[in-house]
Amino acid sequence: MVVEHTVETLRAVAEPTRLRLLALLAAGGELSVSELVRVLGQSQPRLSRHLKILTKAGLLERFSEGSWAFYRVAQSGPASESVRSILSLLPQDDATAATDRSHLDEIKSARVKAAQDYFQRNASEWDRMAQLNVNEDAVAFAAEKLLPLGGVEQLLDIGTGTGRMLEMFAPKVTHATGIDLNAEMLHVARANMDKAGITNVSIRQADIYTLPFDSDSLGAITCHQVLHFLDRPQAAVAEAARTLKPGGYMLVADLAPHGVEDLRENHAHLRLGFEDKEVKSWFASAGLRSQATVHLKGNPLSVTLWLAQKDQITKQMK
Ligand SMILES: C[S@@+](CC[C@H](N)C(=O)[O-])C[C@H]1O[C@@H](n2cnc3c(N)ncnc32)[C@H](O)[C@@H]1O
Structure with a gap:
């Protein structure tokens, strides 16, 4: 049922950390759990629980790489439209979101450095x-x-x-x-x-x-x-x-x-x-x-x- 599904979607995002996770993944592409832990400064079990709820609601997609799990926002269909609509409600100048994004930039710079180190070794x-x-x-x-x-x-x-x-x-x-x-x-x-x-x-x-x-x-x-x-x-x-x-x-x-x-x-x-x-x-x-x-x-x-x-x-x- 559409109504029940909409309620489930809204429930899934009705929590500050989960909304931050959605905004971060929408801006950041594919991020691993350990990267998200570093950006948000919260414990892994706590974040994993939030990620599970967002994934169950279809707002996030999960995939694994060896022992790592990665997440990204839903890429197509009604779920990806829901992500866009929900995030459009967030004010552009929200201070928490801005801090998260700047932590994300640091993580991305670290990825680039790791890549350069790898090339150095090879x-x-x-x-x-x-x-x-x-x-x-x-x-x-x-x-x-x-x-x-x-x-x-x-x-x-x-x-x-x-x-x-x-x-x-x-x-x-x-x-x-x-x-x-x-x-x-x-x-x-x-x-x-x-x-x-x-x-x-x-x-x-x-x-x-x-x-x-x-x-x-x-x-x-x-x-x-x-x-x-x-x-x-x-x-x-x-x-x-x-x-x-x-x-x-x-x-x-x-x-x-x-x-x-x-x-x-x-x-x-x-x-x-x-x-x-x-x-x-x-x-x-x-x-x-x-x-x-x-x-x-x-x-x-x-x-x-x-x-x-x-x-x-x-x-x-x-
Ligand atoms: C020389 S690199 C070429 C990379 C890229 N296609 C390019 O042209 O820049 C060969 C790549 O094949 C990958 N590779 C080798 N065996 C593979 C396999 N069985 N399955 C997936 N990737 C494999 C290696 O890890 C490596 O990244």
């Missing part, structure tokens, strides 16, 4: 790749030109790392999700989204081989410089293809075959690049039709972009 790997690789801007330019995104609602970037693809493509779709196994990478990606002011994204910890998405649900998938780390790249392509809607596109960008053994020995690459025919055969086995291939020459590492489209469902004629 600097040798990035530098090595940057020296050998094709210019990143050229790859980005080719990817943007190649991937048709008209009317795409849900884009997924698999092995998102620092979220480079998300930054590029999220502004062109309704919603974008980046998944990666590495929690530190995900912290960096979140910091990057905050810095770029991109809010229509979700960053999730997940495995490429078991994507947390329904079959036939996504409009486009990107996979940039990931397959060479995988022991089963073909299975990764098949799993991505499962989640694509018929007619949806998958863009893979990876290294062309090369002989830089050092990348295998010291930088965890399992495969030294891929032939076109190999990637295209994975597409074909997964029900994807190869649409375009672009080669970008580098020295010694060249990059290839492969674009494929999922077959439309053909109705069985009786």
